[in-house]
Amino acid sequence: ELKVEQNPLFLSMQEGKNYTIYCNYSTTSDRLYWYRQDPGKSLESLFVLLSNGAVKQEGRLMASLDTKARLSTLHITAAVHDLSATYFCAVAGKYNNAGNMLTFGGGTRLMVKP
Amino acid sequence: ETGVTQSPTHLIKTRGQQVTLRCSSQSGHNTVSWYQQALGQGPQFIFQYYREEENGRGNFPPRFSGLQFPNYSSELNVNALELDDSALYLCASSLPSGITGELFFGEGSRLTVL
Numbered sequence: 015e016l017k018v019e020q021n022p023l024f025l026s027m028q029e030g031k032n033y034t035i036y037c038n039y040s041t042t043s044d045r046l047y048w049y050r051q052d053p054g055k056s057l058e059s060l061f062v063l064l065s066n067g068a069v070k071q072e073g074r075l076m077a078s079l080d081t082k083a084r085l086s087t088l089h090i091t092a093a094v095h096d097l098s099a100t101y102f103c104a105v106a107g108k109y110n111n112a113g114n115m116l117t118f119g120g121g122t123r124l125m126v127k128p
Numbered sequence: 129e130t131g132v133t134q135s136p137t138h139l140i141k142t143r144g145q146q147v148t149l150r151c152s153s154q155s156g157h158n159t160v161s162w163y164q165q166a167l168g169q170g171p172q173f174i175f176q177y178y179r180e181e182e183n184g185r186g187n188f189p190p191r192f193s194g195l196q197f198p199n200y201s202s203e204l205n206v207n208a209l210e211l212d213d214s215a216l217y218l219c220a221s222s223l224p225s226g227i228t229g230e231l232f233f234g235e236g237s238r239l240t241v242l
Contacts, residue, residue: 018170045229047230047231049233055235056218056233056234056235056236057171057218057233058233059230059231059232062228062229062230064228102170102171104170104171106229114161114222114229114231115161115173115176115184115186116161116163116171116173116231117173118163118170118171118172119170120169120170121169121170
C-alpha cells in the first residue's frame with residue numbers, strides 16, 4: 015500500500031526566510047504533484063513532476079523529484095505572506111489509460127508572518 | 129473553457145440518510161475522480177470513472193457508489209450516512225494519463241452529518 019508522508023506538518027516562518035517541505039513516499043512512482051489549498055477552498059495545482067530529477071519553478075516556489083530516494087521537495091525562497099496556505103504532495107501509485115489515482119500526504123500548513 | 133463544477137456546495141444530513149453529490153467535468157475531460165477530505169487531513173481517493181464505468185476504487189465501503197453520464201458528468205452517492213462521513217467531497221477531472229495525468233479539482237461539496 016502506497017503511503018505518502020510530508021514534513022513538517024506545520025510551519026511558521028518569517029517573511030523573507032527560506033524553507034523546504036519534504037514529501038516521502040513508500041513505493042515506486044514517477045508521477046508526483048504538488049497542490050495548494052487555501053482555507054475552505056479547493057486544491058490548486060502547483061507543479062507536475064513526471065521524471066527522476068525533474069525540477070520546476072514558479073515564482074518563490076521550486077519543486078524537485080528524486081524517484082530513487084522516493085522523495086520530493088518544495089522549496090520556498092524569501093517567503094511572503096501570500097504563500098500562507100496548506101501544501102499537499104500527491105503521488106500516482108496507480109495509473110492507466112484512464113488517469114491517475116492519487117495518494118495524498120497529510121499536508122503542510124504554512125503560515126508566513128510579517 | 130469551464131472548470132470543474134460541483135453541487136451542492138454545502139449540505140447537512142442526519143445519520144442514516146442518503147446523499148447525492150454532483151460534478152460536471154472540465155471541458156474535454158473524460159475521466160472523473162472523487163476524493164474525500166476530512167477536516168485537517170489530505171484528500172483520500174474514493175473512486176474513478178472512465179467511459180461511464182468505475183475504473184478504480186480506494187478503501188471505501190460499497191455504500192459509496194457513483195455514476196458517470198455520457199456527457200462525462202458524475203454523481204457520488206452515499207447511503208446510510210455515518211457521522212464520520214462528514215467531510216469535503218472533491219471531484220476532479222482529467223484527460224487520459226497519456227499526457228500529464230494532472231487532476232483539476234472542483235470547489236467541493238461540504239457534507240455535515242448530524
